[in-house]
Amino acid sequence: MDNPQWMSMKSTTSLPEEPLLLGIPLPDPAAEILKDILKVAGLVSATVTSAHRTPADQARVMYENCVSKGAAYNEALYCVAGDRVVDVFAANHDQPRDTVIQLMTEKILEIGPEHISMHMSDTHYTFDIAPSSIPTEKHAAFVAAVLGNKAVSKLIQPPKDPAFHVEIPKVG
Numbered sequence: 001m002d003n004p005q006w007m008s009m010k011s012t013t014s015l016p017e018e019p020l021l022l023g024i025p026l027p028d029p030a031a032e033i034l035k036d037i038l039k040v041a042g043l044v045s046a047t048v049t050s051a052h053r054t055p056a057d058q059a060r061v062m063y064e065n066c067v068s069k070g071a072a073y074n075e076a077l078y079c080v081a082g083d084r085v086v087d088v089f090a091a092n093h094d095q096p097r098d099t100v101i102q103l104m105t106e107k108i109l110e111i112g113p114e115h116i117s118m119h120m121s122d123t124h125y126t127f128d129i130a131p132s133s134i135p136t137e138k139h140a141a142f143v144a145a146v147l148g149n150k151a152v153s154k155l156i157q158p159p160k161d162p163a164f165h166v167e168i169p170k171v172g
Contacts (some may be wrong), residue, residue: 020045022133030125033151033168041145046090049163053119058067059104063089075152077161081115118167124153125170128163 019038021031022045030051038046053061062082065074066089074086088107090102113120134142146155146166154167 005105015087019043021048022048023047023130024127025050026127027125029170030127030168033125033149034127034129034166037142037145037149037152040148041141043134043138043142046135046142047130048127049130050119052121053117055108055113055120056101056105058113058120058143059085059101059119062086063101063104066090067094078116082112082117084111085116110124118154121167123170125168126166128161128165130163131158134164 007107019035021034025031026034026048034046034048038044050061059070062078062085065077066086071086071090075083075090078086085104085107088104089100092103108116108120114122118124118126129142131139142164143155143157146152147165151168152166153169154165156165158164
């Protein structure tokens with residue numbers, strides 16, 4: 001036999017040709033870049049925990065973080081403009097949840113969403129990857145693959161951010 005069947009069988013331990021993106025869906029251009037990053041890092045999947053947000057979504061995320069981790073945590077996470085939104089939480093934390101989120105949304109709109117978080121940007125694809133979805137022994141390879149990808153303009157990683165926060169400028 002010149003071509004035994006066992007010689008043509010594919011290994012069951014090889015990486016899939018296309019990594020899986022779990023969690024929040026990404027726009028196609030961002031998804032393709034993330035898949036390329038995962039391939040370079042030797043990863044089969046990653047979980048996207050956050051992508052583009054509306055101002056109301058951003059206010060909700062900030063509110064929930066203020067409640068669960070405290071205002072100081074959020075002030076360390078966001079820039080000065082974000083601190084002004086956290087100040088709204090601090091001044092109104094005893095009000096009903098929906099009221100505080102509405103006030104925080106109004107502050108975001110007043111300041112300008114792009115000054116608070118790139119998750120609200122019209123010029124960038126911005127998304128977060130759950131560190132728990134990347135095996136600990138692969139974190140360095142993932143970070144190197146993100147930083148080595150020419151499409152990526154910024155990476156914020158734990159512990160500065162609770163997730164791997166990736167920003168990619170939109171082309172065109």
